Amino acid sequence: MPTRAVALAAALSLSSPAAPVAAGDFSLAWPVDCTLGQDCFIEDYVDQDPEPGRQRDFACGYNARDGHKGTDIALLDFDAIAEGVAVTAAAPGLVLRTRDEMPDDRLMRGVTDQTACGNAVLVEHADGWRTLYCHLRLGSVAVAPGDIVRPGDRLGSIGLSGRTNHPHLHLQVSRDGALVDPFRPGAALGTCGTAGDTLWQNPPGYVRTGLFTARFSNRVPGFDEVRAGTAPIDVADPMQPLVVYAIAQEAQTGDRLTLSGEGPEGRIFFHSLVLDAPQRSQLQAYGRKAPDGGWPPGDYLGRAMLTRDGQVIAHRFAHVTVTP
Template identity: 35%
Template sequence: MKFAPFLLAGLAVAFAPPAQSSAQQSKPAAKTELTGGPRLEFPVACKIGESCEVQNYVDRDPGPGAQDYRCGTNTYQAHGGVDIRIRDMAAQKAGVDVLAAAPGRVSRLRDGVEDASVKVRGTSAVDGQECGNGIVVDHGQGWETQYCHLAKGSLKVKTGDQVAAGTPIARIGLSGNTEYPHLHLTVRRNGETIDPSSPEPGCGPTRSGQGLWSPKAARAVAYKSGAVLNAGFTAEAVSMAAIEAGALPKPTTATALIAYVRAINLHGGDIQELALKGPDGSVLVSSAQPALDRAKAQSFVMAGKKARAGGWAKGRYVATYVVRRGGKPVISKTFETTL
């Protein structure tokens, strides 16, 4: 995107979800009432709302459509697990541990699949290896958990190992059929995919309970109807690829000053607003996007300006991002930088 003389307007972009792996498509989510099963802990060494978010839940729609367990759009066709997404590739390269969700025995694993976006490698390159590097843990009585898209060479266990809940077993990678670094966790009983957030049949916006999750894990994966994945300031216009790569150039008093936000799981009709204020509280730039034409798995906006003559005044610069749905704010984030 080119700079206007002084104003950089916002931009919204979305991506289509990738096709699913054979492991993820094995069988639809259970439609019968279940009792028992392992109590699952949160399977990633990250903090929801700070360093990671839930991108997708299990698809509960048995037909060609897609619905998550709350009858929402935080899923896609035939998705058979829970996707826990970290912020960007910089975080992935720094290393984020995948943790065993429950005690059990490692029954199967695979390593050696390259960490590269399927957009680069192509789907044919991961045919039969859609899970990428993965681990399956057997919890007994027909229950198992599968961990996909692990980093090549990061597996810390071998077949036959006993693991306790919370044991680091690998790191999040970019292997298999994925466009961004995340853990895909599938839960099965006797080969049938189970939605850990709500094993009961059907879906509903007011469903209660914690499913198979422990109380702490249930709080971590609590349903969000949209969330901010990335927010910050940079010295140049950004793209979705640049945000995904991470490590954007920091602004100084002599560079452009641009605020950016990447949000996930927005709804059709949502309106995104981003405003930037200077140290004196005056609005430097404000941008409101057109209403989204459909639900978006991810979207980004940015707003900023080139450096003023003589440079930016030293002090605190504050950006505020708001998503309005039906005229009401449903997501908001304020962040700042000091020049």
Template identity: 30%
Template sequence: MKNPQHWLMLCLTLGMLIFFGCVNLLRSNSDLSISLPIDCQLGKDCFIFHYVDTNPSSEAIDFNCGRQTYNDHTGTDFGITNLKEMEKGVKVIAVASGTVKHIQDGVIDKLIVDQTDKDEVSDRACGNGILIDHGKGWKTEYCHLKQGSILVSPDTKVKKGTPLGLVGSSGMASFPHVHLTIFYQNKIIDPFTGKKANAGCKVAKKALWTSKIDYQSTGLINAGFAPKPPKPIEIWQGEFLEKQLSANSPALVFWVHLYGILQGDIESFTLINPKGKAVIQQKQTVKKSYRNWVTYVGQKNNLDNPIMSGIWQGKYQLKRNSNIIFEVNQKVEIMSTIKNNN
């Protein structure tokens, strides 16, 4: 080696370049700090229905090694209880400052219920959406906004918290929500770990959220009473939320809508009539895990067993491994005649 000092300096220089390159990469990977993409209170009037799928195989696993996701799900779904709440207007907001790069609007709001519905929007899966560039390699995408609600246009500069539009059910949406996807250098990032989406769940986590968001694998969406067994699509549409029902109803059904139920969970129902008597006491073990679950008990209305007028009460409890996950207590008034509020 003719000039060892020259080679030594070259090696040191290369080493420094590599070192600072790694430092800059790490710094860039922590530059984005984000807020919620929806104007609501988690656990009260909105909830996280799906997380990013962190498993590169066909098995869907969320960042907490749970099952509240599906295969190749790329973002975080912030849902609201039903379409009636959607019609009232729930704001979608920018999670960080940036520049709008692209929007798509004009896709109708329609809940997906079968393969035909999926085929109709296969080329517009995001529905009405917005893409924002935050600089330094970071971008965010917001999907399924309400048709005609988008408030920004390409090249618009937005700040964190700027209203972008309203929560909708456009595109490949089976419930009203906003789907948030985070990109860093065109790679999908899980905001709960700060890592690439396919990094797995057993990784060191550095969340991008400005405030701590607790992981919820299971939660209550809504509960109420209906005059018949409700279908999930009817619950998402906002049906059966009345506080009064007619004594002439064909049945009295107490229903509960929740997410993230697991095989082996134990459900307990109690239906209490106006005299304080428990006419139904039922306990059952869940036989299969479901991300979306509508469960109910009820009493048919007939001459031998009529639904008496007065205040009825429904109680529900969900237990997992002997621990109570949550409890529900609902009341409904059965009227001999229903008053016309008009």
């Protein structure tokens, strides 16, 4: 038997049996040391809409990005990067490749299509399955090619490497080179509907409500400006107002939305409201005029967060740089 097959067989023999799923005996354990709704949430799923410029998740909701090929498990706080939130193997297998040389840089300087995944670990499993773990923190990768891993073994920590401006794990699943949505593995890509079978050993709950976007602007924008792309700003004059806006999709009455901003000298605003009879898409914004003398130069961070019964169901970061 080839060495790789022996290694994979050994890895499988060391794992505990998982409940059978539609895709055979392959299943996934939760790959991040976090608790959904408390310090992390599922931000985006695999995009099931093949039409460019549109997105649908596996349940026909809006919690995906155009062309997105994985499941994004996002953290709520940048400070958690330094604390070290572990990324762990979701299934037994053999480490094929790793990368641990890219800086944690939310501005994504020097990132190309070839390095968009950032620091990463690629694991091969039995029967043609592979899992890819992206955006790991520089210096955190804890495995090397040829290592055998079991579910729960540490692979690295969530970081900001590659094409990302916020801390999250991008988990990508494939079989025989073809992308698979772990929430609907038995269905053809490009379709959505009832979830049915899943690859998850303990399937995380699905929340249809989400935040379509959150950005900085220098005014309270309207829907037409947001759709046209004229509302957001990446660079601001120190005398301009700073406003964070967000679009909530499929929110429910009683959901709480918070909008906040912070800069080099700390928090600049915080606004919390309970949504009352929200529409299918609802735009909310909040901000402040520039203080006397203008905003201090530097990077500013905005946050939009939706909670339901005290649990985080959606969260987005926004960024702007105030120039001197």
